[in-house]
Amino acid sequence: xxxxxxxxxxxxxxxxxxxxxxxxxxxxxxxxxxxxxxxxxxxxxxxxxxxxxxxxxxxxxxxxxxxxxxxxxxxxxxxxxxxxxxxxxxxxxxxxxxxxxxxxxxxxxxxxxx
Amino acid sequence: xxxxxxxxxxxxxxxxxxxxxxxxxxxxxxxxxxxxxxxxxxxxxxxxxxxxxxxxxxxxxxxxxxxxxxxxxxxxxxxxxxxxxxxxxxxxxxxxxxxxxxxxxx
Numbered sequence: 001x002x003x004x005x006x007x008x009x010x011x012x013x014x015x016x017x018x019x020x021x022x023x024x025x026x027x028x029x030x031x032x033x034x035x036x037x038x039x040x041x042x043x044x045x046x047x048x049x050x051x052x053x054x055x056x057x058x059x060x061x062x063x064x065x066x067x068x069x070x071x072x073x074x075x076x077x078x079x080x081x082x083x084x085x086x087x088x089x090x091x092x093x094x095x096x097x098x099x100x101x102x103x104x105x106x107x108x109x110x111x112x113x114x
Numbered sequence: 115x116x117x118x119x120x121x122x123x124x125x126x127x128x129x130x131x132x133x134x135x136x137x138x139x140x141x142x143x144x145x146x147x148x149x150x151x152x153x154x155x156x157x158x159x160x161x162x163x164x165x166x167x168x169x170x171x172x173x174x175x176x177x178x179x180x181x182x183x184x185x186x187x188x189x190x191x192x193x194x195x196x197x198x199x200x201x202x203x204x205x206x207x208x209x210x211x212x213x214x215x216x217x218x219x220x
Contacts, residue, residue: 033207033208035210041212042200042210042212043157043202044210045207045209045210048207056206056207058207059207089155091157093157099206099207099208100145100164101162102147102159102162103147103159103202104159105149105156105158105159107155107156108155108156108157
């Protein structure tokens with residue numbers, strides 16, 4: 001009974017490098033969400049995707065960040081040219097029916113930019 | 115966008131005590147969920163409760179959508195209940211409150 005799988009668990013990048021975060025939703029879930037959590041803060045919505053479609057990206061920074069959820073394979077959150085301010089925990093969640101159904105979270109990826 | 119306010123921000127209990135956490139929100143919602151983030155950072159969905167009352171073991175939740183608030187009750191608290199409790203609401207994408215930090219001492 002696999003839950004939402006995120007990898008890597010921890011990721012260290014130098015300033016200017018690219019970070020790729022992966023998320024496989026729960027079996028049977030086709031709705032994926034990405035959230036960012038800064039230390040001592042709540043979760044901030046970034047993007048909502050369904051297979052091959054971005055439904056809502058209103059929380060994504062306009063530059064350097066992108067997300068996809070291809071027909072086959074995991075959802076990817078990509079951060080280009082990382083800066084120190086990108087250091088955070090990035091959580092992926094999935095749901096069976098979109099916005100009006102329970103959200104289940106992965107264990108997160110802790111990104112540290114040095 | 116929707117504003118979500120949780121209270122209290124911090125709560126310290128002795129094991130066995132009961133507590134009530136509150137979530138107020140600024141607009142009509144059709145989705146409200148409670149989550150527990152444990153000290154290792156894992157987020158667990160406790161309740162999907164846009165309205166009404168639900169119970170799961172020592173935890174229960176009530177949402178009064180017309181008055182724009184939800185309550186999470188924890189009875190006979192245990193040290194494993196420690197962590198941060200988040201309320202999240204939406205009419206669309208989920209917006210999280212800032213959380214209540216609960217510490218349960220043995």
